[in-house]
């Protein structure tokens with residue numbers, strides 16, 4: 001949600017901000033803006049729509065400054081527009097603020113402190129700029145602390161002041177922010193890709209800390225303005241990893257990266273048919289858990305549904321999978337005998353972070369499956385399994401989903417092994433199959449394969465509704481396939497446990513409702529075959545995702561797409577790939593904005 005970039009140093013801040021914001025557009029893209037200090041004044045430029053509109057607007061203006069803050073917005077309070085775009089300024093124009101998050105008490109703050117002031121936007125953020133002016137006592141730092149004392153909600157705030165043009169001040173609560181350490185320059189951003197062109201040295205900011213960025217370096221202070229020492233981390237991602245690399249869209253690039261990132265997820269974790277992580281769980285510890293909750297949102301939640309089957313089958317611990325935004329509002333039963341697994345690509349999803357905290361407050365241990373080192377979820381969990389998928393820029397998650405599944409297989413095997421379960425042979429089979437996955441997936445993504453999928457996608461161009469059906473693990477994959485299609489092609493799609501169709505939804509199936517049936521799980525093959533016949537009897541056109549060598553299914557469906565044969569339990573990792581590609585090509589043929597679908601953002605840091 002919203003991307004922030006701030007810069008102070010020897011370069012032109014305008015260039016650094018535009019470059020950085022272009023790497024953060026996936027976080028929000030309904031408007032953007034920058035503020036610099038020039039000639040003793042704060043100058044602000046903003047534009048509705050994509051960042052290119054801002055670029056066009058300021059092109060030729062000759063804007064130049066050594067200090068600036070910029071923002072790309074995903075609207076929460078106030079519709080997308082020039083006037084609601086950030087940065088927002090104080091009434092006297094001396095303070096400018098960019099913000100990611102929500103100031104929950106902004107209406108009360110307006111009434112209490114700013115009743116006579118004129119506001120130029122509908123945003124919660126403008127209140128912060130006005131409060132800075134109101135509380136200013138000649139010390140920018142002290143004033144920010146005073147403002148923070150009255151704010152409620154979530155925020156990453158980055159601020160400048162015309163009267164103190166040698167510093168940027170930033171702070172965060174429940175919204176992500178990373179600092180970039182340079183030589184004679186300092187950076188701040190919502191996410192690492194904005195920094196990579198300039199520095200790999202970064203620092204993470206904890207809740208409530210105040211960061212003062214100057215040309216000479218970054219100082220972190222606590223609430224009493226005492227200096228805190230911080231470790232500098234080196235980012236391993238290179239800048240190219242966050243570029244399109246010749247692909248038309250990030251989504252396609254990320255689908256194609258899967259074989260490579262599968263290797264990274266597995267690397268160093270399998271030794272002699274045993275799984276190792278960076279942490280050790282004793283037999284007693286694992287046996288102390290009589291229940292596991294998996295809590296996540298969206299695609300990560302779908303990964304959790306596969307995780308339930310994996311862990312229950314391998315480690316025989318009951319697992320409940322919960323949508324994070326629902327979890328904490330229903331008083332879940334958990335205590336020190338419950339392990340809570342949170343899954344999140346970004347590691348910053350507000351609802352998942354909140355669920356994690358709720359779990360810890362109830363005495364649970366929390367294990368995170370995440371992609372982002374240093375994210376809130378990674379920092380606040382007891383144990384972390386990184387998926388090592390590298391930067392995922394496309395809003396529609398692909399490689400993060402499949403690597404979450406791989407992490408879950410590894411975790412399932414690990415829990416079973418630490419418990420001393422009597423299923424060493426099954427575990428070894430699964431580990432061997434995981435190790436084979438990169439090569440198998442690589443071979444699968446041939447030109448010919450893509451052409452078949454593209455032609456299937458062409459036939460969905462004018463569809464209004466598409467059904468995805470499956471059973472067991474195939475149903476979990478169907479759910480992910482349908483979400484992917486909805487979010488990027490804007491075609492309504494529903495995923496159904498195929499046996500459930502006849503209890504109501506079958507009424508919707510006609511010759512105008514294409515059905516995509518996942519027929520990969522052998523244990524339920526006969527069942528899904530019958531369910532397919534039910535929809536065929538209603539004249540639906542059926543595309544089936546099958547295992548290579550399946551000679552049966554093509555006899556009663558319209559089209560098949562095969563996945564390579566692999567241990568059936570691990571097959572979901574491959575079975576979802578054609579579904580990702582169907583969504584991609586359907587969205588493409590419909591002319592949709594694939595990497596930045598309407599109304600969505602990559603990192604959802606508001607509840």
Ligand code: F6R
Nearest residue numbers: 298299300344345346349396397
């Ligand atoms: C869909 C998608 C979202 C995310 C969800 C959770 O393609 O990407 O549904 O999965 O917003 O995000 P993370 O995994 O960052 O917690």
